Amino acid sequence: GAGVSQSPSNKVTEKGKDVELRCDPISGHTALYWYRQSLGQGLEFLIYFQGNSAPDKSGLPSDRFSAERTGGSVSTLTIQRTQQEDSAVYLCASSIRRSNQPQHFGDGTRLSIL
Amino acid sequence: DQQVKQNSPSLSVQEGRISILNCDYTNSMFDYFLWYKKYPAEGPTFLISISSIKDKNEDGRFTVFLNKSAKHLSLHIVPSQPGDSAVYFCAASADGNQFYFGTGTSLTVIP
Numbered sequence: 001g002a003g004v005s006q007s008p009s010n011k012v013t014e015k016g017k018d019v020e021l022r023c024d025p026i027s028g029h030t031a032l033y034w035y036r037q038s039l040g041q042g043l044e045f046l047i048y049f050q051g052n053s054a055p056d057k058s059g060l061p062s063d064r065f066s067a068e069r070t071g072g073s074v075s076t077l078t079i080q081r082t083q084q085e086d087s088a089v090y091l092c093a094s095s096i097r098r099s100n101q102p103q104h105f106g107d108g109t110r111l112s113i114l
Numbered sequence: 115d116q117q118v119k120q121n122s123p124s125l126s127v128q129e130g131r132i133s134i135l136n137c138d139y140t141n142s143m144f145d146y147f148l149w150y151k152k153y154p155a156e157g158p159t160f161l162i163s164i165s166s167i168k169d170k171n172e173d174g175r176f177t178v179f180l181n182k183s184a185k186h187l188s189l190h191i192v193p194s195q196p197g198d199s200a201v202y203f204c205a206a207s208a209d210g211n212q213f214y215f216g217t218g219t220s221l222t223v224i225p
Binding site: 040048091093099106 | 159205207213216
Protein backbone atom coordinates (compact mmCIF):
# COMPACT_ATOMS: atom_id res chain seq x y z
CA GLY A 1 0.00 0.00 0.00
CA ALA A 2 0.94 3.66 -0.18
CA GLY A 3 0.88 4.34 3.55
CA VAL A 4 3.28 3.76 6.43
CA SER A 5 3.32 0.09 7.34
CA GLN A 6 4.20 -1.26 10.78
CA SER A 7 4.67 -4.82 11.91
CA PRO A 8 3.67 -6.65 13.94
CA SER A 9 0.37 -4.97 14.75
CA ASN A 10 0.35 -6.65 18.14
CA LYS A 11 3.16 -8.18 20.20
CA VAL A 12 2.89 -9.91 23.55
CA THR A 13 6.10 -10.98 25.22
CA GLU A 14 7.51 -11.85 28.59
CA LYS A 15 9.42 -9.41 30.73
CA GLY A 16 13.14 -9.59 30.01
CA LYS A 17 12.81 -10.62 26.36
CA ASP A 18 14.03 -8.48 23.46
CA VAL A 19 11.57 -7.19 20.84
CA GLU A 20 11.96 -5.72 17.37
CA LEU A 21 9.36 -3.47 15.80
CA ARG A 22 9.45 -2.69 12.10
CA CYS A 23 8.41 0.36 10.10
CA ASP A 24 8.17 0.73 6.33
CA PRO A 25 7.79 4.43 5.54
CA ILE A 26 6.11 5.93 2.52
CA SER A 27 8.36 5.66 -0.53
CA GLY A 28 10.33 8.85 -1.03
CA HIS A 29 9.89 10.07 2.53
CA THR A 30 13.30 10.82 3.95
CA ALA A 31 12.20 11.71 7.48
CA LEU A 32 11.14 8.92 9.84
CA TYR A 33 9.95 9.20 13.43
CA TRP A 34 9.20 6.78 16.24
CA TYR A 35 6.76 7.71 18.99
CA ARG A 36 5.32 5.87 21.97
CA GLN A 37 1.84 6.27 23.37
CA SER A 38 1.30 4.83 26.81
CA LEU A 39 -2.20 4.36 28.20
CA GLY A 40 -3.83 7.74 28.78
CA GLN A 41 -0.80 9.65 27.56
CA GLY A 42 0.07 11.69 24.50
CA LEU A 43 2.58 10.80 21.86
CA GLU A 44 6.07 10.65 23.31
CA PHE A 45 8.87 11.34 20.83
CA LEU A 46 11.54 8.63 20.75
CA ILE A 47 13.83 9.08 17.76
CA TYR A 48 14.02 10.89 14.41
CA PHE A 49 15.90 10.00 11.23
CA GLN A 50 16.46 12.48 8.41
CA GLY A 51 18.18 11.20 5.30
CA ASN A 52 21.80 10.27 5.95
CA SER A 53 22.18 12.60 8.94
CA ALA A 54 22.87 11.29 12.41
CA PRO A 55 19.56 10.43 14.08
CA ASP A 56 18.12 12.54 16.88
CA LYS A 57 17.97 10.04 19.73
CA SER A 58 17.09 12.54 22.42
CA GLY A 59 13.73 10.92 23.19
CA LEU A 60 14.92 7.37 23.82
CA PRO A 61 14.02 6.63 27.47
CA SER A 62 16.93 4.33 28.26
CA ASP A 63 19.87 2.51 26.70
CA ARG A 64 17.63 -0.54 26.31
CA PHE A 65 16.06 1.27 23.36
CA SER A 66 17.77 1.57 19.99
CA ALA A 67 16.72 2.10 16.39
CA GLU A 68 18.23 1.67 12.98
CA ARG A 69 17.23 2.79 9.55
CA THR A 70 18.77 0.76 6.76
CA GLY A 71 19.24 2.18 3.28
CA GLY A 72 17.28 5.27 4.19
CA SER A 73 14.05 3.33 4.18
CA VAL A 74 12.95 0.59 6.59
CA SER A 75 13.48 1.22 10.29
CA THR A 76 13.64 -1.18 13.22
CA LEU A 77 13.08 -0.17 16.82
CA THR A 78 14.64 -2.63 19.27
CA ILE A 79 13.84 -2.86 22.95
CA GLN A 80 16.17 -5.06 24.97
CA ARG A 81 15.33 -6.72 28.28
CA THR A 82 11.76 -5.47 28.15
CA GLN A 83 10.06 -4.18 31.28
CA GLN A 84 6.35 -3.90 32.03
CA GLU A 85 6.50 -0.11 31.72
CA ASP A 86 7.51 -0.58 28.07
CA SER A 87 3.93 -1.67 27.34
CA ALA A 88 2.51 0.91 24.94
CA VAL A 89 1.56 1.54 21.34
CA TYR A 90 4.63 2.31 19.28
CA LEU A 91 3.89 4.56 16.32
CA CYS A 92 6.05 5.24 13.31
CA ALA A 93 5.60 8.25 11.05
CA SER A 94 7.30 9.54 7.92
CA SER A 95 7.36 12.82 6.04
CA ILE A 96 8.99 14.29 2.97
CA ARG A 97 12.32 16.02 3.32
CA ARG A 98 11.13 19.60 3.57
CA SER A 99 10.52 20.82 7.09
CA ASN A 100 7.10 21.94 8.31
CA GLN A 101 5.44 19.03 6.63
CA PRO A 102 2.79 16.91 8.35
CA GLN A 103 3.74 13.39 9.30
CA HIS A 104 2.00 10.31 8.00
CA PHE A 105 1.52 7.69 10.69
CA GLY A 106 1.30 3.94 10.60
CA ASP A 107 -1.32 2.14 12.66
CA GLY A 108 1.22 1.28 15.34
CA THR A 109 2.40 -1.81 17.16
CA ARG A 110 0.63 -2.56 20.43
CA LEU A 111 3.29 -4.01 22.72
CA SER A 112 2.26 -5.84 25.88
CA ILE A 113 4.87 -7.01 28.37
CA LEU A 114 3.67 -9.73 30.73
CA ASP B 115 7.78 18.56 31.11
CA GLN B 116 4.78 18.81 28.80
CA GLN B 117 5.36 21.62 26.31
CA VAL B 118 2.00 21.11 24.63
CA LYS B 119 -1.08 20.67 26.77
CA GLN B 120 -4.63 19.69 26.08
CA ASN B 121 -6.40 20.19 29.36
CA SER B 122 -9.73 18.69 28.37
CA PRO B 123 -9.46 14.92 28.07
CA SER B 124 -12.96 14.65 26.63
CA LEU B 125 -15.71 16.68 25.00
CA SER B 126 -19.28 15.84 24.00
CA VAL B 127 -21.18 17.87 21.43
CA GLN B 128 -24.55 17.54 19.78
CA GLU B 129 -24.56 16.82 16.04
CA GLY B 130 -24.76 20.04 14.03
CA ARG B 131 -23.25 22.17 16.80
CA ILE B 132 -19.75 23.58 16.97
CA SER B 133 -16.94 21.59 18.56
CA ILE B 134 -14.08 23.62 20.03
CA LEU B 135 -10.91 21.82 21.03
CA ASN B 136 -8.22 23.73 22.86
CA CYS B 137 -4.47 23.46 23.12
CA ASP B 138 -1.90 25.46 25.07
CA TYR B 139 1.85 25.53 24.66
CA THR B 140 4.75 26.86 26.68
CA ASN B 141 7.60 27.21 24.19
CA SER B 142 7.53 30.62 22.49
CA MET B 143 9.86 29.26 19.79
CA PHE B 144 7.11 27.04 18.37
CA ASP B 145 6.12 28.38 14.98
CA TYR B 146 4.25 25.54 13.31
CA PHE B 147 1.17 23.86 14.71
CA LEU B 148 -0.88 20.90 13.57
CA TRP B 149 -4.00 19.00 14.52
CA TYR B 150 -4.30 15.25 14.07
CA LYS B 151 -7.32 13.02 14.37
CA LYS B 152 -7.08 9.46 15.64
CA TYR B 153 -9.59 6.63 15.48
CA PRO B 154 -9.15 3.57 17.74
CA ALA B 155 -6.54 1.06 16.53
CA GLU B 156 -5.38 3.44 13.81
CA GLY B 157 -2.54 5.90 13.59
CA PRO B 158 -3.19 9.64 13.77
CA THR B 159 -4.10 11.33 10.50
CA PHE B 160 -3.23 14.90 9.66
CA LEU B 161 -6.15 17.30 9.75
CA ILE B 162 -5.01 20.91 9.48
CA SER B 163 -1.99 23.07 10.23
CA ILE B 164 -1.08 26.69 10.82
CA SER B 165 2.17 28.60 10.84
CA SER B 166 2.87 31.42 13.25
CA ILE B 167 2.61 34.06 10.53
CA LYS B 168 -1.13 33.46 10.46
CA ASP B 169 -3.80 33.55 13.12
CA LYS B 170 -6.40 31.53 11.28
CA ASN B 171 -6.51 28.71 8.77
CA GLU B 172 -9.67 27.21 7.40
CA ASP B 173 -10.34 23.98 5.55
CA GLY B 174 -13.97 23.13 5.01
CA ARG B 175 -15.64 22.46 8.35
CA PHE B 176 -12.32 22.77 10.20
CA THR B 177 -10.74 26.04 11.32
CA VAL B 178 -7.64 26.44 13.44
CA PHE B 179 -7.08 29.67 15.38
CA LEU B 180 -3.72 30.70 16.79
CA ASN B 181 -3.25 33.25 19.56
CA LYS B 182 0.51 33.69 19.88
CA SER B 183 0.39 36.12 22.77
CA ALA B 184 -1.64 33.64 24.80
CA LYS B 185 0.26 30.63 23.45
CA HIS B 186 -3.05 29.06 22.63
CA LEU B 187 -4.58 27.40 19.63
CA SER B 188 -7.98 25.95 19.04
CA LEU B 189 -9.69 23.77 16.50
CA HIS B 190 -13.27 24.55 15.54
CA ILE B 191 -15.42 21.97 13.80
CA VAL B 192 -18.72 23.22 12.46
CA PRO B 193 -21.12 21.64 11.95
CA SER B 194 -20.02 18.62 13.98
CA GLN B 195 -20.88 15.21 12.58
CA PRO B 196 -20.95 11.78 14.26
CA GLY B 197 -18.00 10.72 12.08
CA ASP B 198 -15.93 13.41 13.76
CA SER B 199 -15.95 11.35 16.97
CA ALA B 200 -12.28 10.57 17.57
CA VAL B 201 -9.30 11.63 19.64
CA TYR B 202 -7.76 14.92 18.52
CA PHE B 203 -4.10 15.71 19.13
CA CYS B 204 -2.46 19.07 18.71
CA ALA B 205 1.25 19.23 17.93
CA ALA B 206 3.84 21.98 17.71
CA SER B 207 7.31 22.41 16.33
CA ALA B 208 10.09 24.99 16.52
CA ASP B 209 12.30 23.60 13.78
CA GLY B 210 9.82 21.86 11.51
CA ASN B 211 11.39 18.53 12.26
CA GLN B 212 10.80 17.58 15.89
CA PHE B 213 7.18 17.73 16.99
CA TYR B 214 5.67 17.84 20.47
CA PHE B 215 2.23 16.39 20.95
CA GLY B 216 -0.49 17.03 23.48
CA THR B 217 -2.24 14.23 25.37
CA GLY B 218 -5.33 14.38 23.19
CA THR B 219 -9.01 15.25 23.58
CA SER B 220 -11.62 12.60 22.94
CA LEU B 221 -14.52 14.14 21.02
CA THR B 222 -17.93 12.48 20.98
CA VAL B 223 -20.53 13.87 18.62
CA ILE B 224 -23.98 12.79 19.71
CA PRO B 225 -26.46 12.12 16.87
